[in-house]
Amino acid sequence: MRFVSAPSAPSASPTTSEPVAPSAAAASPSPSASPSAKAKQTPSVKPSASTKPPVAAPPRTRSPVTAPGPGGSIKGTGSDAVALTFDDGPDPKSTNDLLDLLKEQGVKATFCVVGSRVKTHPEVVRRIAAEGHTLCNHSWQHLQDLSERDNGYLMWDLQSTNDAIRAAVPGARIDYFRAPYGNFTPRLVEFAARFTMKPIYWDVDDECWKSSTYGVGPAMTNHMTTIVQRDTRPGSIILSHENLKPHTVATYRSLLPWLKSHFRLVALP
Numbered sequence: 254m255r256f257v258s259a260p261s262a263p264s265a266s267p268t269t270s271e272p273v274a275p276s277a278a279a280a281s282p283s284p285s286a287s288p289s290a291k292a293k294q295t296p297s298v299k300p301s302a303s304t305k306p307p308v309a310a311p312p313r314t315r316s317p318v319t320a321p322g323p324g325g326s327i328k329g330t331g332s333d334a335v336a337l338t339f340d341d342g343p344d345p346k347s348t349n350d351l352l353d354l355l356k357e358q359g360v361k362a363t364f365c366v367v368g369s370r371v372k373t374h375p376e377v378v379r380r381i382a383a384e385g386h387t388l389c390n391h392s393w394q395h396l397q398d399l400s401e402r403d404n405g406y407l408m409w410d411l412q413s414t415n416d417a418i419r420a421a422v423p424g425a426r427i428d429y430f431r432a433p434y435g436n437f438t439p440r441l442v443e444f445a446a447r448f449t450m451k452p453i454y455w456d457v458d459d460e461c462w463k464s465s466t467y468g469v470g471p472a473m474t475n476h477m478t479t480i481v482q483r484d485t486r487p488g489s490i491i492l493s494h495e496n497l498k499p500h501t502v503a504t505y506r507s508l509l510p511w512l513k514s515h516f517r518l519v520a521l522p
């Protein structure tokens with residue numbers, strides 16, 4: 254993956270900025286990028302080669318999401334509806350497979366796309382928009398320390414990503430921004446506002462990135478399913494990743510019907 258670096262960000266080199274390599278994310282998750290404390294509890298499903306499907310738990314009856322996320326970001330949909338968000342694409346294989354699944358199931362979602370990948374795969378972004386899903390700016394090259402970059406770099410990064418999206422989809426609405434790894438700070442939230450983008454965090458992290466622990470087969474599907482069925486509540490924003498993650502598509506193939514039967518699923522408006 255080749256990245257175009259901003260002149261003001263010489264350290265944003267291709268060798269240090271590979272977006273969300275699964276192994277790196279699993280090996281050294283940033284504390285501030287970690288899921289909420291509840292998701293850090295010992296998983297109820299241990300890694301195994303079992304193909305036994307997870308038992309569908311009843312939906313949580315906790316009160317809807319109201320608390321803000323880090324930096325004043327948004328954790329919930331603001332209604333009883335639940336939003337699925339898929340990060341780090343576009344990926345010509347997994348994103349298209351996921352779009353096929355969402356179309357089959359009649360579900361709209363939100364895609365947080367990485368600018369440099371949008372430039373490489375604009376046709377996938379066109380399909381996301383054409384099929385009624387919501388687009389979200391997920392920065393140009395997924396820098397973990399984005400919030401520490403200077404103003405000039407931030408302006409370049411967010412603008413370049415929006416420009417790439419609108420080159421693919423002229424006039425596209427881009428009303429949302431998600432910081433890489435969820436590393437929101439008040440300053441990054443303020444920068445998103447300069448672009449009239451709302452800063453979206455999440456309420457549920459399905460941990461699809463923990464492939465070093467759960468692999469990419471049935472144990473991973475069981476783990477992701479258990480978390481989502483345990484933690485999703487009215488108003489939840491669910492974090493997932495489809496880029497280079499066919500196991501995410503495989504998991505949602507069985508999980509989507511459960512989610513649809515328990516919640517109203519929406520793309521962020």
Ligand SMILES: [Zn+2]
Nearest residue numbers: 340341433434
């Ligand atoms: Zn990401």
